[in-house]
Amino acid sequence: MKIAVLPGDGIGPEIMAQAVKVLQRLVRDGLKFELEYAPIGGAGFDACGDPLPEATLKLARQADAVLLGAVGGYRYDKLPRQQRPERGLLRIRKELGVFANLRPALVYAELAHATTLKPEVVAGLDIMILRELTGDIYFGEPRGRRTNAKGEREGFDTMLYSESEIRRIARVGFDIARKRHRKLCSVDKANVLETSQLWREVVSEVGKEYPDIALSHMYVDNAAMQLVRNPKQFDVILTGNLFGDILSDQASMLTGSIGMLPSASLDERSKGLFEPIHGSAPDIAGKNIANPLATILSAAMMLRYTCNLEETAQRIEQAVKKVLAKGLRTADIFQEGTRKVGTEEMGDAVVDAL
Ligand code: IPM
Ligand code: MG
Numbered sequence: 544m545k546i547a548v549l550p551g552d553g554i555g556p557e558i559m560a561q562a563v564k565v566l567q568r569l570v571r572d573g574l575k576f577e578l579e580y581a582p583i584g585g586a587g588f589d590a591c592g593d594p595l596p597e598a599t600l601k602l603a604r605q606a607d608a609v610l611l612g613a614v615g616g617y618r619y620d621k622l623p624r625q626q627r628p629e630r631g632l633l634r635i636r637k638e639l640g641v642f643a644n645l646r647p648a649l650v651y652a653e654l655a656h657a658t659t660l661k662p663e664v665v666a667g668l669d670i671m672i673l674r675e676l677t678g679d680i681y682f683g684e685p686r687g688r689r690t691n692a693k694g695e696r697e698g699f700d701t702m703l704y705s706e707s708e709i710r711r712i713a714r715v716g717f718d719i720a721r722k723r724h725r726k727l728c729s730v731d732k733a734n735v736l737e738t739s740q741l742w743r744e745v746v747s748e749v750g751k752e753y754p755d756i757a758l759s760h761m762y763v764d765n766a767a768m769q770l771v772r773n774p775k776q777f778d779v780i781l782t783g784n785l786f787g788d789i790l791s792d793q794a795s796m797l798t799g800s801i802g803m804l805p806s807a808s809l810d811e812r813s814k815g816l817f818e819p820i821h822g823s824a825p826d827i828a829g830k831n832i833a834n835p836l837a838t839i840l841s842a843a844m845m846l847r848y849t850c851n852l853e854e855t856a857q858r859i860e861q862a863v864k865k866v867l868a869k870g871l872r873t874a875d876i877f878q879e880g881t882r883k884v885g886t887e888e889m890g891d892a893v894v895d896a897l
Contacts, residue, residue: 544850545577549599549635552585552628552885553823554833555612561835561890562610562842565859568894570619573757574855579606583635584823594631600638608849609639609816610842613823626821627677637677641808641816642708644676645713645844648774648794648804651748653867657799657876660771665797668779669850671719672794675712676788676808678704679738681784702738704783711746711811714779716746716781717753723751726757726778730766742783770794791820801864802834802875805841807848817841831885834873836863837895862896 546566550559569669581599582590590596594614603609608840614628624630650658650668658665670853683701691697713729720727729746743760748756761769763786769788774797782790795801801821809815819837827833840863847856871892872881884892 544575545579545606546845547599547602547609548578548580549583549603549609549611550580551583551612551614551823551827552616553588553613553825555584555614555631555823557611557829557831557837557886558819558833558835559612561886561893562838564894565839565862565897566842568897569574574852579773583611584631585616585619586614586626587631588619588626592626594626594738595634600635602837603635603639603679603816608814608845609635610838610845611635611816611818613819615823616825616828621747626781633681636816637682639808639811639814639816640677642675642677642813644674644811645719645789645809645848646672646674646794646804646820647800647806648672648791650798651803651864651867653864654799654803654876656878657795660797663737664771665774668774670774670794670799671723672780672781672782672787672791673712673716673719674791675704675708675783675786677784678708679784696730702736702785704738704742705863706741706745708750709742713746713781715809716779717749717758719755720756720779721753723791724778725755726759728759728761728766728780730761730763730765730780730782731791732786733760733779734762738783743866746781749848753773766790767793770797770875797822800834800875801837802873803836803840805837805839805844807841808845809848813848815845817845831887832874833886834875835890836893837874839863839890841884856897859893866892866894 549554554874587594655662655666680702684701686700731742733743804820843856843859847851870881
C-alpha cells in the first residue's frame with residue numbers, strides 16, 4: 544500500500560505524527576505501507592505558492608489512499624480565494640472524485656458525559672452521516688462577486704446537482720444502510736429549493752431498488768432540530784454537500800468532541816481520502832494538546848474501506864476504546880477523575896494498547 548500523507552497546517556502535523564506511529568506499529572505485524580509526505584493547504588502555499596501543489600496532487604493520484612491532517616491558518620485568511628488553504632482541500636476532493644463522504648458519529652460509553660446534552664439523549668448513539676462531497680453550492684457555477692444596478696456589491700453562488708450525482712451518492716447511502724440498521728433518512732430543503740426537489744425525486748427512484756431499506760425524507764431545518772432532540776432516531780443520514788457540512792459539525796457535538804470524529808471520502812472504486820472532520824485549530828497548534836484520536840480513527844477507516852482490512856481497522860478502534868477506558872483524555876474530552884494527557888502521550892497509549 545502506498546499512502547500519501549498530507550499533514551497540512553495548524554495541529555495537522557502533530558496529529559498526523561500519531562496516526563503514522565499507529566500505522567508503523569502495524570508494520571511490525573506484517574502490514575506493508577509505503578508512506579510519502581507532501582504539503583497541502585497553507586503548507587502547500589508556503590512551499591509552492593499553491594494550496595494544492597502539482598506534485599502533491601500527482602502523489603495523491605498515484606497513492607492507494609490519502610491520509611490528510613487539516614488545513615488553514617490565520618496567516619492565510621487574507622489570501623485570494625484560489626490560494627486559500629481551504630481551496631486546496633476542496634480541489635483535492637474534486638480532483639480525486641471522492642464524492643462519498645462518510646462521517647460516523649459514535650458515542651463512546653466512556654465519553655457519554657463529555658456531551659453538552661443530557662447523557663441519556665446520546666448514550667449508545669451510532670449514526671452515519673453520508674455527505675455528498677464534490678457537488679452542490681460548493682462547486683456550482685456561476686459564482687462570484689459583482690456590482691448591481693444600484694452600485695451595491697453582490698455575492699452569488701449556484702446550488703446545483705445533476706441527476707447522476709444524486710443517484711450515485713444515493714446508491715452509496717442505501718448500500719451503507721444495508722450493512723447497518725436498514726434506515727436511510729435523506730435530508731433536503733425540498734419545500735423551497737429546486738435542487739432539493741430533484742434530490743428527493745431521484746433518491747426516491749433509487750429507493751425502489753432497495754425495498755428492504757426504510758427510506759424517509761426530512762427537511763434540513765427539522766433535521767437540525769431532531770439531531771439534538773432525539774438523535775437516536777437516525778441510522779444513516781444522506782445529504783448534500785452544504786447541509787452535510789453543517790449537520791456533521793452539529794452531530795460531532797453529540798459525541799462530546801469534534802476531536803473524536805474521523806471521516807472517509809470515497810470514489811467509485813472505494814479509493815479514498817481520509818481525514819478528521821475537525822479543522823486545523825491554529826490557536827492550539829504546536830502545543831501538544833490536540834486530540835489525535837480522530838486522525839488515528841481516520842487511519843482505521845482507511846484500512847477498512849480502501850485496504851479491506853476490517854479486522855485491523857477494528858483493532859485500532861478497540862485500542863482507542865481501551866485507552867479511553869483507562870481514563871486517558873486530551874484536554875477537549877477531559878473531565879474530573881480522568882488523566883489529562885498530551886497529543887504525543889495519547890498516540891503512544893494507542894500504540895501500546897495495540
Ligand atoms: C469540512 C470543512 C471544509 C468543508 C472546509 C475546511 C472547506 O468544514 O471538511 O467539513 O466545508 O467541507
Ligand atoms: Mg465542515
